[in-house]
Amino acid sequence: MSTDLAVGRQVQLGYERIVAVTPSDVSIPLGKLTAIIGPNGSGKSTLLHAIGGLITPQAGQLDVAYPRHRISYVMQSVAFPEGVPLSVREVVRMGRYPSAGWFGRFRGVDKQRVDEVMARLNVTDLGKRHLEELSGGQRQRVYVAQGMAQDHDVLLLDEPLTGLDIVSARIIDDIIHDETDRGRTVVLTTHDLAEARAADHVVLMSGRVVASGPPEQVLTEENLREAYNLGELHENGGLFIDSPHEEC
Amino acid sequence: MIDWILDPFLLGFQQRALIGGLIAAVMSATVGVWLVLRGMSFFGDAFVHGVLPGIAAAVVFDFNPILGAAVAAAVMVGAVEVIHRHTHLKEDTAIGLLFVGMMALGVVIISRSDSYSGSLTSILFGDALGVSWEAIRQQAVLAAIVIAGSLLLYRPLMALSFSPVKAESLGMRPKLTHALLLVLIATSVIGSFQAVGTMLVFSLLVAPPATAALLSRSIPTMIAVSALIGAASVFIGLILSFHLGTAAAATMALVPIAAFLVIMEYQYLRRRLAGRGRA
Secondary structure (H helix, E strand, C coil): CCCEEEEEEEEEEEECCEEEEEEEEEEEECCCEEEEECCCCCCHHHHHHHHCCCCCCCEEEEEECCCHHHEEEECCCCCCCCCCCCEHHHHHHHHHHHHHCCCCCCCHHHHHHHHHHHHHCCCHHHCCCEHHHCCHHHHHHHHHHHHHHCCCCEEEECCCCCCCCHHHHHHHHHHHHHHHHCCCEEEEEECEHHHHHCCCEEEEECCCEEEEECHHHHCCHHHHHHHHCCCCCCCCCCCECCCCCCCC | CHHHHHHHHCCHHHHHHHHHHHHHHHHHHHHHHHHHHCCCHHHHHHHHHHCHHHHHHHHHHCCCHHHHHHHHHHHHHHHHHHHHHHCCCCHHHHHHHHHHHHHHHHHHHHCCCCCHHHHHHHHHHCCHHHCCHHHHHHHHHHHHHHHHHHHHCHHHHHHHHHCHHHHHHCCCCHHHHHHHHHHHHHHHHHHHHHHHCHHHHHHHHHHHHHHHHHHCCCHHHHHHHHHHHHHHHHHHHHHHHHHHCCCHHHHHHHHHHHHHHHHHHHHHHHHHHHHHHHC
């Protein structure tokens, strides 16, 4: 039985004509928390999209242990559709779409799952509000609730803790660790060295995979200098290395 | 007052104009909700003009205009996609090019017609008072397809409006959904142009949903309100056109836009007054 969620061999990733990750080898372990870290435009989100089956490799090979419908993808809270009148509850309910399909009826179990995850993420009281009426932290909790509403074995989160208030960050952090305690695989992207150090496995990116493995082996000064292009590195006890939310 | 409202609908051709207009309005206003939520209004505008050469060719070479419009719509969508894929230009540039190109081609084709200006006016602005029962029957079938499609595809369209990436991750097949939305919009344009003309279909596709967006807190409500505003626009437009002696289709098209502006200003003033009250 494979011990890896994803194994890439000389895998090249990108969108249309743009190459975001040049040919690299990478592996992401099953049942662990993996952090993908790197500067803006280093290909973190692209690798996450590839693991989630949202893009196919431009070259090389990427084997993923689970089919796409068992992988739940949580997008960044900065991305939300302006002017679309969607309530928080409807957004969370979308997490049941893979089970219900285009036309299937929602059953009691679907409603129950939506209620449960909304309570866990503390967004029940926000149910009738619209996304654009929420703070970034509230919106991120809603997106995590949407991801948790889906039947899944793997949770992918795109910068889930970036710029959040303390309450939201703690709730989402608890969810992440609860998932791995249950034996599920969690992969997240981050700009925060402290977050990456707390993970079981780290992938350091810089337009390619610079290094991957246990945090203490990957997050060395030499590797970080290489990934972040020398003098820009100043850890400051785990604060942001560079400004988030500018990656494609 | 009752006579003032009913007088415009006493004659058969006036009743057919009302029915044809209502069908066009409800069909366009329903699918138009997804057009507006997807931020595709410019594409919708170009699309409406893009069918012109197909209809013009049908007029000149005497074949079914619905077939001509369908072929032109397919060419338009295909050409936008080809330009977008073969260049680094953004999609709106391709849409703009095709918008002008297809409209100009339509005018070039129709200029070969003996009754150039009459045919062009009829295509662009419709002939609401000349709609036949046969045209209404065809329109009703197309409207049933568009309305059923807009409602049946609710989940994939909602996921697509939320985020194409998320829609993909949820298995909602956003590319197929987008293609089906284009088919629904094309069907709506094809089913409406005889009653209200190609230029004015756009008003019914965009203005009722945009007005409904100001008044709705959910997508189902937006669809219902949009259909109601579309239907009311046709009804009020025909009454005004009759009493003012103005062009029927153009008057119908102006009503939802006027409604949008009035509601927008009312809401803005109400917010400002409420803000002042709190200060």
